[in-house]
Amino acid sequence: MKIDVDWDLCDGNGVCAIEAPGVFEMDDDDELHVLKEDIEEEERPQVDAAIRVCPKRALSLHP
Amino acid sequence: MKVAPIAVVGASLAGLTAVQALTESPAVTAVTVFGDEPHPPYDRPPLSKEVLRGVWDVGRCALKPVEDPRVTWRTGVTVTGLDQDGPRLRLAGGTAESFPGGVLIATGATPRTIAGADLDGVHVLRSLDDALGLNADLDRLPGRVVVAGGGFIGAEVAAACVERGLNVTVLEAQDAPFERVLGAEVGEAVMAEHRARGVQIRTAAAVAALHGPGRVESVELADGSHLPADVVVLGLGVTPCVEWLTGSGLTIDNGVVCDASLAAAPRIVAAGDVARWPNHRFGEFRRVEHWDNAIRQGRHAALRLLAEHGYAEKQDFTTVPWVWSDQYANKLQVVGSTVDFAEVVVAHGTTAEQRFVALYRRGEHLVAAVGFNNARLVTRYRRLLARPVRWNDALAYAASGAGPASTRPGDH
Numbered sequence A: 001m002k003i004d005v006d007w008d009l010c011d012g013n014g015v016c017a018i019e020a021p022g023v024f025e026m027d028d029d030d031e032l033h034v035l036k037e038d039i040e041e042e043e044r045p046q047v048d049a050a051i052r053v054c055p056k057r058a059l060s061l062h063p
Numbered sequence B: 001m002k003v004a005p006i007a008v009v010g011a012s013l014a015g016l017t018a019v020q021a022l023t024e025s026p027a028v029t030a031v032t033v034f035g036d037e038p039h040p041p042y043d044r045p046p047l048s049k050e051v052l053r054g055v056w057d058v059g060r061c062a063l064k065p066v067e068d069p070r071v072t073w074r075t076g077v078t079v080t081g082l083d084q085d086g087p088r089l090r091l092a093g094g095t096a097e098s099f100p101g102g103v104l105i106a107t108g109a110t111p112r113t114i115a116g117a118d119l120d121g122v123h124v125l126r127s128l129d130d131a132l133g134l135n136a137d138l139d140r141l142p143g144r145v146v147v148a149g150g151g152f153i154g155a156e157v158a159a160a161c162v163e164r165g166l167n168v169t170v171l172e173a174q175d176a177p178f179e180r181v182l183g184a185e186v187g188e189a190v191m192a193e194h195r196a197r198g199v200q201i202r203t204a205a206a207v208a209a210l211h212g213p214g215r216v217e218s219v220e221l222a223d224g225s226h227l228p229a230d231v232v233v234l235g236l237g238v239t240p241c242v243e244w245l246t247g248s249g250l251t252i253d254n255g256v257v258c259d260a261s262l263a264a265a266p267r268i269v270a271a272g273d274v275a276r277w278p279n280h281r282f283g284e285f286r287r288v289e290h291w292d293n294a295i296r297q298g299r300h301a302a303l304r305l306l307a308e309h310g311y312a313e314k315q316d317f318t319t320v321p322w323v324w325s326d327q328y329a330n331k332l333q334v335v336g337s338t339v340d341f342a343e344v345v346v347a348h349g350t351t352a353e354q355r356f357v358a359l360y361r362r363g364e365h366l367v368a369a370v371g372f373n374n375a376r377l378v379t380r381y382r383r384l385l386a387r388p389v390r391w392n393d394a395l396a397y398a399a400s401g402a403g404p405a406s407t408r409p410g411d412h
């Protein structure tokens, strides 16, 4: 599965980086970086949690 | 054995998240969701931000629905009572229905009001209908908007009014804006842009009543003085929606009193703004009125209910509270709990440059971090706060160069 960020919605609050630090990271300018787009099965619980708690509903997973 | 029908009372953020979690279990047979608002679930934070600033149509606030044949949405239906025996719900109109699988309470909170709040031109901002009403009134370009209460909602409303070119006064009962929750220095820093853009901020100005012949004309302060107003927005905080639980036998004390796992009674759980529970991480027993908490508790309470049927594990709910507020282009974030803090230190950046992180001490521990235009460091502190952090370690951590690294103090 691939993670997709809707950059029009994301406001860089970094909540996803707390839930899935291996996948999302904030830089010094408070911009979100996706460290890896392809999500392994083991990372799914963390990434699912990030999708749930993103206040801007900016995250989604695609095959 | 499958799970008997379950009811969720309150069709908003906590309720919807609970429904999502319930439907993930194949053991769940039926979920009925009652909501007294006519609308399907929608998101409240944009109401005081994008919607009020006029950049979003209210339709964009709709939350993604749960499409599952086991779920029945009964919007526009008020639940008037709960009998633990059953458990049974009493509905407006006099009927009653049993939900042997259990009841999840997610009725949220409702704005506080004062005498005269029913006058035309006086608004609260909680629901989509409130936002539409306020928008319509602001579209008439009132000469004087008064925001009573300088909390997050009040500050966001003031910012939206400024962006609409309106003249705004914020009345704050404390001696400095956000004094109790953020401390005077940080509170002033948060309001600096408001002042710069012409918002009048009056502190030590508690609102006593509103007056007018039909439409509001003036605001009476606690000291007896009056202030003219064409539109008044009340941002005086909220109280939990628990009246319908009178006589239910549940313990109601500033919210539905729950145990650490969010259970209020056998087969009855609560989540979101209405739930008061002991958060063992901070040694606190209170409600948390934030979006992130409603999402997490909605899910947790759903799993807690399933645990009673043997389909999940019973666990305590602990959290590091997190809330954000957007005013103009500024992003405020609070992680942890500033309740009864004893000391504040601006540990990164400065309030003058409008980009900083302040740390909050209670006893010997770091209990909260407040970031202003600094999301990156806030995420680090939120991770750090997952476990108790001694204050001296936190200060050393902050001083160690480029802010906290991803490791924790004490890890080495």
Ligand SMILES: Cc1cc2nc3c(=O)[nH]c(=O)nc-3n(C[C@H](O)[C@H](O)[C@H](O)COP(=O)(O)OP(=O)(O)OC[C@H]3O[C@@H](n4cnc5c(N)ncnc54)[C@H](O)[C@@H]3O)c2cc1C
Pocket (backbone or CB within 6 Å): B009, B010, B011, B012, B013, B014, B015, B034, B035, B036, B037, B043, B044, B045, B046, B047, B048, B077, B078, B079, B080, B106, B107, B108, B109, B125, B126, B127, B153, B241, B244, B271, B272, B273, B274, B288, B289, B290, B291, B292, B294, B322, B323, B324, B325, B326
């Ligand atoms: C304008 C605004 C802006 C906000 N901005 C932020 C923000 O920036 N960041 C943040 O963290 N939080 C913010 N919040 C707070 C956040 O929206 C709430 O914490 C969240 O909505 C709580 O969700 P809930 O489901 O517990 O309760 P609610 O959203 O209050 O939902 C409870 C629902 O239950 C219904 N109900 C009540 N009683 C009954 C009954 N007897 N029968 C049937 N239905 C009933 C209510 O009508 C309501 O629809 C904001 C809130 C508002 C109003």
Ligand code: SF4
Pocket (backbone or CB within 6 Å): A005, A009, A010, A011, A012, A013, A014, A015, A016, A017, A024, A032, A053, A054, A055, A056, A057, A058, A059
């Ligand atoms: S949680 Fe959502 S809005 Fe926040 S940084 Fe991540 S993707 Fe962006």
